[in-house]
Amino acid sequence: MPLEGITVRHGRQTTRLADLHYYIAHTLGGSAGARMTVRLCCPISADTLVRRLLSRVQNTTKGTALTRVVGVDDWAWRRGHHYGTIVVDLEKNDVIDLLPDRDADTLARWLQVHPGIEIIARDRAGTYADGCRRGAPSALQVTDRWHLLKNLSDAFVSILDRFTTTVRTLTRQMNVSTVVSKISETIRAHPEEAQAVVRSASGERRDILFKEALALKTAGHSIQAIATTIGVERKTVRRWFQRGHAPPWKRTVPSRSILVPYTAHLEKRWSEGCRNSRQLWRELLEQGFAGQYGTVWKWVATRQGCSAKLVPSAHVVAPRGRRLARLLLAEDPLSAGQEGLLVPALLEAEPHLAVTLCWLRKMQTLLCKRGDTCTGGDLKALLEEGKTTLLSRLIPALERDAAAIEASLVTPWTTSPVEGQISRLKMIKRTMFGRAGFELLRARVLQPA
Structure with a gap:
């Protein structure tokens, strides 16, 4: 006669030991569970653990009759080849069942077997929408707003390829620096005045940056945003505002170069076509020049218009x-720095893009709201407005x-809870x-019986 609650007929272990083996198999699986049972002094083989786990899997779905709100999503058995469906109780955050595929027929049959479900949260996949409609026609379907925002973002990114030429043209115009052009022309024409031109142009550039910083401050931008926009250190911008102007160079008069007495000879040899700096240096040594070769090399480099002291322009890709x-x-x-100046120019050059961007921001604002402030009329009006934008193909x-x-x-x-359970399933x-x-896999993902 069996002992009720202690063992079963023809059983070779107590019910308590069988439960312990089941929970070990559910948590660790076969091989890892078998190793753990050895440490717990109740050894058992991995195959037996798996058999005991599978023998109870049918009892893990008894509580689905009380389920009211579920979430469905797909999970990858083999990414890009084979997918399944996971069903989660959103009120308890428990996995209810795993389905071997993501077909609408499979989901519809599962919903018909499990009546009483009132709300189904899903992504925007048409397969799940069809399966929910056929399997639970009275249930309320709720699409996930994150997936909807992602769909809108992907569609917006796809249309931006049409404006690549415009973006490149505007970026090229932004990269043109009149200050650098002025310095280069002056260096080629008068190399002896190169240092003075660099300094005067740098001072002019600082005055321009100070005016831009002042305008941004008047518009209400922070010092950090101003510094990022004009490409100047934050402490420098604060010091400019405290003084009321951009300070000039401390050293306004360049020092006399050791090459000044030999400039006439260098200009003569340059006009004759000599571009070899080492040859010029040897000739100057014969005339009593006491400087090093690098001094002559810098003169040649400056004469060719490639001085290292030119003021670089802010290049934007x-x-x-x-x-x-x-x-x-x-x-x-x-706040994006120099690239941020591209936005108003691009929207002014492409009015259709500006309209689309305005509509997309309205949709984002609507989808990020919560509660009674949102109405169906707002959504319908926005969808009707979207038909005139570049994203009109997404509206149907x-x-x-x-x-x-x-x-x-x-x-x-x-x-979101479904995504978390999918991460657990992958693990x-x-x-x-x-x-x-x-x-x-289904036996280990479902909650223990």
Whole structure:
């Protein structure tokens, strides 16, 4: 006669020991669980652990009749080849079931077997929308707002490729520096005045930067944002504001060069076509020159217009793709530095892009709201307005999913807990080194019986 609650008929272990083996198998799997049972002084083989785990998997879905809100999403059994579906109880944050594929028919059959589900949170995949509609027609479908924002962002990035030529042209215009051109021309014409021109041009450049900084300060920007925009240190900008002007160079008169007595000879040899700095240096040595070769080399380099003391312009690389999209969608483009100056020029050159960007920001504002401040009328008006933008091809799909989008604006349900359970599923799958089948993976992902 069996002992109730202690053992079962023909059992060779107590119920308590069988439960311990089951929980070890559920947590660690077969091989790792077998090693743990040795340390716990209740050894058992890995195959037996797996059998005991699979024998109880049918009892893990008894509580689904009480489930009211679920979230569904796909998970990759093999990325790019084979996917499954995970169903999560959003109220308890527990995995209810795993499905072997992500077909609409499979999800519809599962929902028909589990009636009583009132709310289904999902992404914007048409397969899940169709499966939910057929399997639970009375349930409220809620699309995930993060996935919707991502779809809008991807669509916006795809249309930015049309404006690559305009972006490159505007960036090239931004990189043109009149100060550098003036210095280069003066150096080629009068190399002996190169240092003075550099300093005077640098002073002019600082005056221009100070005026820009003053204008940005008047507009209400912080010192850090101003410094990033004009390319000057934050402490320097603060010192300029304290003094009320950009300070001049402390050293205004250049020192006399050792080459001055030999300038006539160098100019003569240069006009004759001699460009060899070492040859010129040897000739100067014969005339009593006491300087080093580097002094003559610097003169030749300056004469050729490649002096290392030129004031460099702020070179901006033309942004593309997501980098350009982030720049356009930023709340304060000036915080991006020199690239931020590209935004107003681009929107002025491309009015259609400006309209699309304005509409996209309205959609982002709407989707980031919560509670009763959002209404279906706001969404319908925005979708109607979107038909005149460059993202008009996305509007029909959004209109078909309008009911689920409206539900996401007034309900707190999202697929974020589902994403967390998918991360846990991936961890469990990888600990089995790809040798486990679907049934064993499902038994370990579901909550213990």
